Amino acid sequence: MTDRVPPDGVRIIACIGAGVIGGGWVAYFLANGFRVRAWDPAPDAESRLRALVEAAWPALTELGLAPGASPDDLTVTADLADAVSGADYVQESAPEQLDLKRRLLADIDAVTPEHVVIGSSTSGYGMTEMAVDAVSGHRLVVAHPFNPPYLIPLVEVVGGKRTAADVVTWTAAFLRHVGKSVIVMDQEVPGFIANRLQEALWREALHMVANGEATPAQIDASITDGPGLRWAFHGPMLTFHLAGGPGGMAHMLDHFGPSLLSPWTRLDAPELTPELRDAVVAGTEEEAAGRTIADLVRERDRRLVDMLRVLGKVPGGI
Structure with missing residues (x-):
């Protein structure tokens, strides 16, 4: 207009x-x-x-x-x-x-x-x-x-x-x-992107509480003192990209892909088809934007230290 x-x-x-x-x-x-x-x-x-x-x-x-x-x-x-x-x-x-x-x-x-x-x-x-x-x-x-x-x-x-x-x-x-x-977003998705991810975590947390497997405090601590620190700057996809070591996401999926079928969560896992594998690998490499695994490790560690300092969680109170 x-x-x-x-x-x-x-x-x-x-x-x-x-x-x-x-x-x-x-x-x-x-x-x-x-x-x-x-x-x-x-x-x-x-x-x-x-x-x-x-x-x-x-x-x-x-x-x-x-x-x-x-x-x-x-x-x-x-x-x-x-x-x-x-x-x-x-x-x-x-x-x-x-x-x-x-x-x-x-x-x-x-x-x-x-x-x-x-x-x-x-x-x-x-x-x-x-x-x-x-x-x-x-x-x-x-x-x-x-x-x-x-x-x-x-x-x-x-x-x-x-x-x-x-x-x-x-x-x-x-x-x-x-x-x-x-x-x-490229298309409408119920709950959009972030809420869909939050809902998956929330649903699993409720399962664990209901089954007496974890308390709310344990669940919160497992995120705030664990993966939540990394997610603040790398998110879950780049986090798993680093978990693959020098081979990145490709190695991660090839090595740990079968564990997707392990009954850890109450959510049905998608079949790890070659197309899904290749799409995840390509998307992660695009997000890395030329940064090597070593580059990302240095970035992760530097930002984790900064985050821990801000949160007052630096060992020894330094």
Whole structure:
């Protein structure tokens, strides 16, 4: 659309829904120097929202505020149309109820100028199923953040069947411009990427607790003091790439592939076909981006030391 401002030209953002996620978005956008107009139907929405922004502001200040950034740039309005009036971008963050999402997105669409992109913070629904009642479904897109949105950088962006490609591109560019780490998904997947992975871990944890195999504290410690430290910078795929030694992921899959059939988890393992093996190897090599195993080991060890220091877990308290 010719009237759409460029990603770096956004000045006013409307945040529809001001709970934990919506309020987190408000705090993040304010810290980045935007003027924010918020709407939420709850009678105490404004007091809760301003309290959330106040609580988040010290951390945001420590990370660094944009010049002139201020909580005073927040306007809370009782009228939805007033909230989106003059906005360059709209972020919806209503509760995860499909009927509610459908109605609200249709209402937002009806009062928002045609050129303005409307993003949704949904954590599980696809835009295809949410945008069924919206007339201008082409400008509706999922922009799924992680709690708290003012600190966690990841946002997963994906359109629905009616979403225009340029809307996805614009949304990703805008969110990257404001400092977010953006994954543009190739297709809609229920739960997106990160939530699918979190759900698998959560499901297995519940199995272990239910069977008396581990306590919640043991489960948390197994991640925070174990693989979670590595996942903070390499993620599970590069972690297994290093587990293969000099042979990398190829050796890892060829050597340990049969163990995928071991009954360790309650999840069905996929068949390790040659196609799956080759896709995982190729994808890992692409992510490594020319870094050798030795390079990645040095990077991992350096960042682990940094992480341990930050967490106060350096042996001897050094």
